[in-house]
């Protein structure tokens with residue numbers, strides 16, 4: 022049977038494996054589509070009901086504190102969607118790794134403590150008894 026520590030290590034190894042399988046392409050951000058109104062008089066985009074132009078696709082993302090938006094060609098959309106999914110997946114995997122890694126850290130610290138207690142001769146802790154005197 023696996024110890025809790027081994028179980029955490031196995032879960033993290035699984036995440037590491039999934040990250041290596043992600044592929045190199047990544048793109049943070051949000052893909053949106055929009056429809057526009059133009060300036061031409063009598064254009065269909067001003068008819069009733071309006072038939073606005075588009076869809077136009079854009080990618081918005083924030084990197085190192087700077088927000089950017091760029092237009093995306095329709096033919097580039099599938100590739101970019103894949104890249105955005107990769108980034109989202111990486112973030113999810115990293116978040117799970119961090120959570121598991123923190124649990125692993127606590128277990129390891131406890132394990133070290135237990136090893137020290139086994140190997141080191143027991144020092145008598147100074148009596149630190151706080152007697153509760155009944156009122």
Ligand SMILES: [Zn+2]
Pocket residue numbers: 058059060061064065066067074
């Ligand atoms: Zn128009």
